[in-house]
Amino acid sequence: MNQITDVVIDLDGVVYPFADAFKQYCVRNLHLNPKTLDYPTRWEFYEDWGMTRTEFDAHVLDATVNHGLYATMLPEYHADYAWQVIRELKLTLHIVTFRPPEAHHQTRRWLDDHKLTPDHLWFPTTSKGDVIKEIGGKSIAIEDNVDYALDMQRAGATAILRTQPWNSSCTELLRVDNLRSFAQVINHLTNEEYL
């Protein structure tokens, strides 16, 4: 097999608990009752929280600009381990996120603060598949959005879903439950040709 050269990691729903951060914003700043804000089970979870798409987008922007939406939570538990494995294997680490451009500065700082600085931080405006093509090496990617994962797979990456309630029905892709398992898959694939 072709040796993996690059690791592509999504942030929200993989490294950063976006749903928990946004819920905190909704409770503190919109004064919504936390008992009515169930953990998302679908991509349009804001509808279950009583918001239209337009309202959701406006709240995300306000939360980003005025309340540090992307810098209030800790990283997912296994992020340190995954970074360590990727560094030891000397692979190039990319973060690729569709966060709004307003989140760029706090995203970079949050990654630095938690010692999760990547080699490259991408805020694509077209598709994640285009980023895979631009990287050009042999990439393995972790993602919680089925469409983005399939897009990267079509572009040549090995795309792995981070299991979340909103992607549980997808059977087309490999999946892992956390970043520790993802790191173990990388380790396995990287060492395979020496077995």
Ligand SMILES: [Mg+2]
């Ligand atoms: Mg995501």
